[in-house]
Amino acid sequence: MARKLKLDSRGIAEVLRRAEVADAxxxxxxxxxGNVGAPTASGKPVDVVTRSRTAAGGRLSARPAVDITLAHPAGLAIEAKRGYLVKAASAAGLEVKRRRK
Structure with a gap:
């Protein structure tokens, strides 16, 4: 017999706003x-930039987030071809999924 599950959105939002979650x-x-390494064919390292922010939207309220970017004019092409950020996230224990359209 299937049971219905109701999420406590306010409780989840409260947990996500905690300093411990932001620190994690x-x-x-x-x-x-740190897992990205040197992602260019020439062997020269590309700067990796992180930016902490507060994400909002979707089903969840405001929550901490970090944007990680390859700071290179061809950063998107490098990521599309080699997947360095995806591999680095996987090495950190994160699951990367494609965005739904």
Whole structure:
């Protein structure tokens, strides 16, 4: 027999706003940044930039987030071809999924 599950959205939002969660998200972002390595064919390292922010939207209220970017004019192409950020996130224990359209 299937049971219905009702999520406590206010409780989840309260947990996500805690400093411990923000610290964990920041720590994971730094871990991913450290896992990137030198992502160019020439062997020259590309700067990896992290930016902490508050994400909002969707089904959840405001929550901590970290944006991780390859700071290079061809950063998107490098990521599309080689997947360095995806591999770095996986190495940090994160699951990367494609965005639904």
């Amino acid at each position: 998200v920041e720590s994971l972002g730094q871990s991913v940044k």
